[in-house]
Every structure is written in C-alpha cells, then in structure tokens.
Amino acid sequence: MQLSQKQIEHFHQESYLAVGPLVDDSKRQQLTDTFSDLQRQWAQEQGESLEDYCRVLSQWTNLWKQHPLFAAQIHHPDITAIARQLLGVPQIQLFHDHLISKPPRHSKAVPWHQDYAFWPVDKPTALSAWLALDEVTEESGCLEFLPGAHLEGEQAPQDFLGSDKDWGERRAEVRKVPVPAGWVIFHSCLSWHTTAPNQTDKDRRAFICIYMDANCRWKSSHSDWHPTNAQVSVAPWERFNTDEFPLIQGVNH
Amino acid sequence: MSFKISMFSGSTDLDDALTLLAQTAMGLPRDSNRLTLEQAHEHYCSGEGYNQLLRTAERFKIDPETLPERQQLDRLFRDELLSRKALQTHAARNVYNSGKVALWQALWEPFKDKLLPNQTLLQTMAHMTALNTSAAGGDVQTCVDWLLQQLKAMDFSVETLTNKGQAPILFARRAAMGMQGHLVLYGHYDTVKPQPERWDTDPLKLTLKNNRLYGCGIGDNKGALAVRLQTIAGMDKAPALTWIIQGEEEIASPFAHQQFPSLLSGVKATLWLEETGYHDNEGTQRLLARVIGNEQEGDLPPDRALWPLIDSLAQDAALWKVGYRVESRSLNKAFFQNGCPFNKQLPTGARYLAIGINDPRSGIHKPNESIPAWTIRLHQRQLATVFEWINRIAAGE
Numbered sequence: 030m031q032l033s034q035k036q037i038e039h040f041h042q043e044s045y046l047a048v049g050p051l052v053d054d055s056k057r058q059q060l061t062d063t064f065s066d067l068q069r070q071w072a073q074e075q076g077e078s079l080e081d082y083c084r085v086l087s088q089w090t091n092l093w094k095q096h097p098l099f100a101a102q103i104h105h106p107d108i109t110a111i112a113r114q115l116l117g118v119p120q121i122q123l124f125h126d127h128l129i130s131k132p133p134r135h136s137k138a139v140p141w142h143q144d145y146a147f148w149p150v151d152k153p154t155a156l157s158a159w160l161a162l163d164e165v166t167e168e169s170g171c172l173e174f175l176p177g178a179h180l181e182g183e184q185a186p187q188d189f190l191g192s193d194k195d196w197g198e199r200r201a202e203v204r205k206v207p208v209p210a211g212w213v214i215f216h217s218c219l220s221w222h223t224t225a226p227n228q229t230d231k232d233r234r235a236f237i238c239i240y241m242d243a244n245c246r247w248k249s250s251h252s253d254w255h256p257t258n259a260q261v262s263v264a265p266w267e268r269f270n271t272d273e274f275p276l277i278q279g280v281n282h
Numbered sequence: 283m284s285f286k287i288s289m290f291s292g293s294t295d296l297d298d299a300l301t302l303l304a305q306t307a308m309g310l311p312r313d314s315n316r317l318t319l320e321q322a323h324e325h326y327c328s329g330e331g332y333n334q335l336l337r338t339a340e341r342f343k344i345d346p347e348t349l350p351e352r353q354q355l356d357r358l359f360r361d362e363l364l365s366r367k368a369l370q371t372h373a374a375r376n377v378y379n380s381g382k383v384a385l386w387q388a389l390w391e392p393f394k395d396k397l398l399p400n401q402t403l404l405q406t407m408a409h410m411t412a413l414n415t416s417a418a419g420g421d422v423q424t425c426v427d428w429l430l431q432q433l434k435a436m437d438f439s440v441e442t443l444t445n446k447g448q449a450p451i452l453f454a455r456r457a458a459m460g461m462q463g464h465l466v467l468y469g470h471y472d473t474v475k476p477q478p479e480r481w482d483t484d485p486l487k488l489t490l491k492n493n494r495l496y497g498c499g500i501g502d503n504k505g506a507l508a509v510r511l512q513t514i515a516g517m518d519k520a521p522a523l524t525w526i527i528q529g530e531e532e533i534a535s536p537f538a539h540q541q542f543p544s545l546l547s548g549v550k551a552t553l554w555l556e557e558t559g560y561h562d563n564e565g566t567q568r569l570l571a572r573v574i575g576n577e578q579e580g581d582l583p584p585d586r587a588l589w590p591l592i593d594s595l596a597q598d599a600a601l602w603k604v605g606y607r608v609e610s611r612s613l614n615k616a617f618f619q620n621g622c623p624f625n626k627q628l629p630t631g632a633r634y635l636a637i638g639i640n641d642p643r644s645g646i647h648k649p650n651e652s653i654p655a656w657t658i659r660l661h662q663r664q665l666a667t668v669f670e671w672i673n674r675i676a677a678g679e
Contacts, residue, residue, distance in 0.1 A: 071372055077364060085361045086368055088377035095372065129377060137378040189289040190379055254290050256369070 030107040032114050040115050043176035044220035049212025051107050052160060057211050060236060061162050063098050064128060084135045090127045099126065103238050108158050108213055109277045112240040115215055116154055120243035121277045122269060124148065124155060125257055130234045131170045131227035138225050140192035145218035147186050149255050151248040151266065155218040155241035162234040164210045169233040170224045171207040172214055175199060179219035243276060245269065285398050285490065287386045289379050296382050298493050299390040302656055306397060307338035309603040312565035312654065319366060323359040327352060341601050342396040350388045358385050399658040403512045408488040410504040411497035416475040417533050425471050426450045429527060436515050438525065448537040449529030453545055460519035461669060463552035463676030467523065468624040469507045470531035470557065473499030480649035494652040501644035505653045506558035509639060513662045521672045524549060538623035546627040552672045554628055556613050558638030561657055565604035569595055570636035572610040574628045583610045588633055591671040595637065598663050602656065637664055
C-alpha cells in the first residue's frame with residue numbers, strides 16, 4: 030500500500046496519521062475472539078474469575094508469542110508497508126506488540142506522554158501502529174494528540190502516577206482522533222498523546238505494534254527499568270536479537 | 283525528592299511503605315528485609331495482623347474508619363498480586379497501576395505523614411546536604427549564612443564567632459516561649475570531605491532509597507540539625523534555648539576548644555542535648571543519659587529527675603513498636619586528642635541526653651552515609667517530650 034505525499038507530510042507535521050480500514054471485520058472478529066479465548070485461559074490458569082481477571086488486567090504484551098493469529102498480524106502487509114514509508118527506512122523490526130483494553134467502567138486515563146522516553150532504544154526512529162479492534166469514540170477513550178509537539182524533541186519520561194503535564198493555552202490545539210473499528214492510527218514515538226477513560230458500556234480494545242528501524246540499537250541506559258530489557262540477548266549498542274524482536278519482511282524481500 | 287508512588291517498574295515504593303508500616307504496626311525488626319507483596323498480604327490480612335493495624339491507627343490518632351475493612355483490604359492485595367503474577371506468567375499487567383495505587387491510598391496514605399518526614403523537612407535536609415561544608419569545601423559561609431537566617435527567623439539572637447581561616451561558630455539564644463527551664467543544644471554543620479567516586483549516589487544530593495536517606499553528613503550532623511531546626515520552628519511553646527553550632531568538628535574542633543569554655547562558662551541548663559543519638563539496627567533506641575559528676579565521680583547514672591524523662595521517651599519509642607535501653611555514657615565520637623569540646627564543658631551536676639536519628643548502618647564518615655527515614659518522626663516527637671519534661675522539672679526546681 031502506497032501512502033500519498035500529503036499523508037506522509039501529515040504524519041511528520043502532526044505526529045500521527047489515521048488510515049483505514051486496514052483490517053476487515055472478519056479478521057478483526059477473529060482477533061477479538063482469539064483474545065477473549067486467551068483471557069479465559071489465563072484467568073483459569075491464575076485461579077481467578079474472568080470478571081476479576083478482566084477488571085484488574087488491562088495490558089497484554091507480545092501476543093505474537095501467544096497465538097499464531099497475532100504472530101501473523103504483526104506482519105500485516107499494508108500496516109507494515111505504511112510503517113516503512115512513514116519511518117523512511119527499508120527494513121523494520123518489532124519492538125513489541127501490546128493489546129490495551131479499556132473495559133466499560135474499569136478503566137482510567139493514561140496521562141500525556143511520549144512513548145520513546147520509556148524505551149531502551151538508541152534513537153527515536155520508531156512508531157506505533159494502533160489498530161482499533163472496536164469502534165473508538167471520544168466517549169470510549171480515543172487517542173488525543175498535541176500536533177507538532179513532537180518536533181520539540183524528547184522530554185523526560187512522564188510518571189503516570191504523578192503526571193501533571195498541562196499544555197496551558199496549547200490545550201486548544203489538542204486533536205481527538207476517534208476511528209472506526211479496523212482503522213489504524215500510526216503515531217510517532219515522540220508524539221505527545223493521551224487517552225481518557227472509557228465511559229461507555231462497550232469494550233474498547235486496541236492492538237498496537239511498535240515498529241522501529243531495523244538499524245536501531247539496544248540502549249539499556251535510556252530506560253533501564255523497561256521489561257523488554259529482559260528479552261535482549263545482545264550487547265549494548267548492538268541491534269536487537271531477532272528471536273525476541275522479529276524482523277518484518279517487506280513484500281519485496 | 284519525596285516519599286511518593288511511582289509507575290516505574292523498578293520502583294519499590296509500595297513495598298517499602300508496606301514494610302515500614304508493618305515494622306511499626308507489627309513490630310517487625312527495623313532491619314528486616316523488604317516484605318514481598320505475598321508476605322505483606324499475609325501480615326496485614328491475618329486476623330491478628332489486621333487488629334494490630336487498627337491498634338496502630340489508634341496509637342497514632344488515626345480514625346480506624348479511614349482504613350478499609352479486612353475483606354476489602356484482602357481484595358486490594360489480591361488484585362495487585364494478580365497484576366504482578368500475570369506479568370511474570372504471560373506479560374500482562376494493570377497498565378493504569380490501579381491496584382498499586384489503591385493499596386497505597388487505602389493502607390499507606392493514612393499513616394504516611396505520621397511515620398515519615400514531610401516535604402518541607404526533606405527540602406531542608408536536601409538544601410543542607412547540597413552544601414559542601416567540608417574543610418576544603420567552598421560552601422561553609424553559605425551554610426553559615428543560611429543557618430543564621432533560619433535561626434533569626436525563629437527569633438534567636440545569634441552571635442557569630444569568627445576567626446581568620448577558621449569556620450564560624452554560631453552561638454544562638456532565645457528566651458523562653460511559655461515554658462520554664464533552659465535547654466542547651468549542640469550541633470555542627472561541617473562534614474568530612476565528600477568523595478563521589480566512592481559513593482553509589484551523589485554525596486551532595488539527598489537520595490531516598492530503601493526507606494533510608496543518603497547524603498554526605500546526613501548522620502553527622504546535618505540530618506539531626508535539620509530535624510531540630512524544623513521541629514523547633516514549628517513549636518508554639520519552648521523553654522529558653524541556647525544552641526551552639528560549630529563548623530570544625532571533623533578537624534578536631536580547634537576553634538570550638540578555644541571558644542566554648544568562655545561561651546558556656548556559667549551557663550545553667552535544665553538539660554544538655556547532644557548533637558544526635560542512635561538506634562540499634564533492629565530499632566531499639568539507645569537512650570544515653572547521665573549526670574556529670576565531679577572529677578572523681580565521672581559519669582553518674584540518671585538522677586531521679588531524669589528517670590521520668592526516660593520513661594516518657596520510652597513511651598514515645600513504644601508508639602513505633604521499638605524498645606529502648608539506657609546507657610550512662612556520652613555519645614561515642616571520633617575523638618581527637620582534646621576530646622569533644624561540648625562534652626568537656628558540661629558542668630558538674632549537668633544532665634546530659636543523647637537521642638537522635640542514626641543507627642549502626644549510618645556509616646558516619648564513610649561513603650554512602652545514611653539515616654533510617656523512620657527515626658525522624660520519632661525524634662520530632664521526642665523533642666516535644668523533652669520540652670515538656672524541662673518545663674515540669676524546672677517548675678519543681
């Protein structure tokens with residue numbers, strides 16, 4: 030899939046780009062059904078009721094390791110082709126995937142933050158491909174961006190439990206980005222973004238793949254607490270090991 | 283820097299807080315390892331543990347109604363345990379940290395301000411720590427000016443004794459404020475030379491780690507000095523105070539040995555308070571209390587007047603579930619040939635007390651000098667107890 034020059038410019042100027050639909054309803058349903066099955070399995074393994082399990086847990090990382098359907102999804106041809114175009118690199122690598130659920134009544138806001146500040150990666154040549162598994166509205170907690178703020182560079186990592194980021198007069202520039210199910214929002218790892226709690230009675234799930242330039246190196250000192258450090262088996266400043274951080278093959282490879 | 287909860291995975295704030303509270307509520311030794319969340323769950327949610335928690339709330343005048351019911355507490359622990367276990371087993375977690383926050387708010391928030399120093403005091407300590415007041419450091423005058431400002435703001439009249447090439451001595455006095463008696467306090471603002479290459483943290487930056495505060499001079503003597511400054515500043519009533527603070531304690535106190543004899547000559551005080559004091563590793567407080575005898579007698583045990591003070595201080599320590607023991611001696615110091623200039627000037631019959639915030643792990647004069655954070659609030663309470671005792675004793679005498 031080829032983006033227009035205008036779309037690419039939008040991404041670089043605004044820090045995000047919504048494209049869709051990229052995943053049809055049938056595939057989307059397979060993904061959500063599979064995830065629901067996995068939740069039931071995990072709840073049982075933990076000795077918890079499904080209700081308590083879903084009330085407490087909200088993020089699942091590296092689902093590509095858990096089920097072949099998600100393993101295939103991280104290689105989605107259109108999504109990965111767009112990621113390559115937006116990053117402007119020939120080859121990309123998965124940093125990690127994660128599914129974030131904001132179930133009805135049991136979710137909170139995620140404060141304003143930049144993702145890159147949390148990652149043990151040497152350069153901010155990375156983006157998130159945020160696939161809406163359900164329709165995402167302003168009421169259910171859509172992504173919100175401050176367009177252009179990413180151009181000011183990387184800031185200190187925000188502590189979600191003590192974040193007091195306030196844009197002041199720039200609040201008027203905040204862009205809320207509701208999307209239909211099956212759409213993907215690509216956003217730069219330096220984009221400033223937030224989400225509100227889900228105030229509807231419907232699920233709000235997103236499957237997010239973080240793609241980085243395959244030339245990115247492991248820099249643990251950039252985020253020595255990040256859980257992915259445990260999956261790294263190379264030396265600092267080397268490329269990430271591909272067993273845990275899969276290379277994404279392009280259609281021409 | 284503050285005692286707050288953080289999202290970052292490496293943070294142990296909740297676990298540290300639950301350990302500190304369990305030490306206070308259930309009498310776990312103060313040098314016990316950090317509790318795992320499973321252990322904390324067992325402690326707090328057992329019948330006996332939960333009752334101890336309620337009794338601790340009463341001891342600290344916290345409305346037990348503000349605490350969750352035992353069943354609710356059990357649910358909060360199980361939620362957070364699920365989040366942590368899920369991270370290990372299948373890389374799932376509570377991305378909002380709601381379980382961590384809920385436990386923090388339900389269990390720790392009610393006790394936090396009773397058991398740990400407040401932000402203003404931490405800032406005071408951080409400010410003092412940031413000043414390099416070693417003999418070769420460049421911040422001695424800045425520190426003296428700052429102390430002068432603090433003391434004057436507390437209505438002390440301060441005489442600054444200076445001599446070329448020597449660190450100034452502050453001789454501060456304040457008339458009684460609604461209480462009888464007279465207390466003499468001693469302290470020093472100098473430290474040994476910070477050696478950053480031998481520290482795990484920046485020695486000039488107050489750092490909180492594992493419920494301890496790290497910084498050059500924090501145990502000797504800036505920590506106690508900061509605690510006393512802030513505590514006394516917050517008291518409405520106080521006996522007459524004389525506060526003598528020198529700046530050459532770490533280099534054998536030459537100026538103090540020269541000046542203290544005349545400064546302290548003829549001073550009559552109800553009590554003479556040493557620069558700091560110690561707890562054992564597991565928490566037991568060492569109450570160093572003595573009466574100065576004549577040359578033949580040396581140190582005498584506490585007299586009848588001192589025992590009620592010791593009893594009251596022991597009751598304060600019991601609030602924190604720590605015991606005490608009384609020793610009739612002076613504080614051990616790295617004495618130089620001439621000894622401690624303060625102790626040398628104690629007149630016959632003087633009542634001496636050493637209480638404070640250090641423990642054997644404080645590592646005075648060593649890299650990674652530290653104090654246990656829990657001792658600060660106890661020391662603040664005991665200063666108030668000392669003032670009350672002075673008022674009572676002086677009235678009787």
